[in-house]
Amino acid sequence: MRNDMEEVLFTGEQISQRVKEVAQSIAEDYKGSTPLLVGVLKGAVIFLADLVRHIDIPIELDFIATSSYGASTQSSGVVRILKDLDVPLQGRDVVIVEDVVDSGLTLTYLRDTLLRRGAKSIRIATAFDKPEGRKVPIKPDYCGFTVPNKFLVGYGLDFAERYRHLPYVGVLKRSVYEVE
Ligand code: IMP
Ligand code: MG
16 A cells, blocks of 8 residues: 555654644643544544543544545535534533644534534644645644645545555555546
8 A cells, every 4th residue: 555655744653642642632621521522524533533542531422424525636615514413512612523624614614513503612623734725714723743735645534435544644646546
């Protein structure tokens, strides 16, 4: 699989070290509360699973799924909820957990929607942040790594549903896109 990669940006070891630090900040900030961590399916599953195992305060988990880019590498700008939360948000401290913030459209929509449902507070935790890709201004509260404006795969990030399971994150070779 490494043959498909142009460049590895962060190894599994680097990611796991950084994820622990992010988990510790979340645990410190939410002492005395039981935050609801909302994983955005499917990309955030890997990050969420690693993250929560280093959070040493009580938390709850839920999941939401939004429409994705499909097999394209460009955002359509259309956000739709495909799978909704199971629990009510009234009075909850919510942390939305994402794989990557790019245009910011998904998170802006989710944050506004969850706030409208009565969440007491909402913060955003993302494994990767691509600030150069922003179309709407939104800043994650917790971020693993700031990354360049390139299409990445691995550690939850997919290209046409593949590569999510890679323990590292990197840039795909152009030749991989062209044959797909
Ligand atoms: P946004 O709405 O443009 O911020 O995009 C968020 C979603 O787009 C993420 O949850 C990913 O599913 C997808 N995405 C954005 N950039 C990448 C990338 O580099 N690789 C794979 N998926 C990406
Ligand atoms: Mg995706």
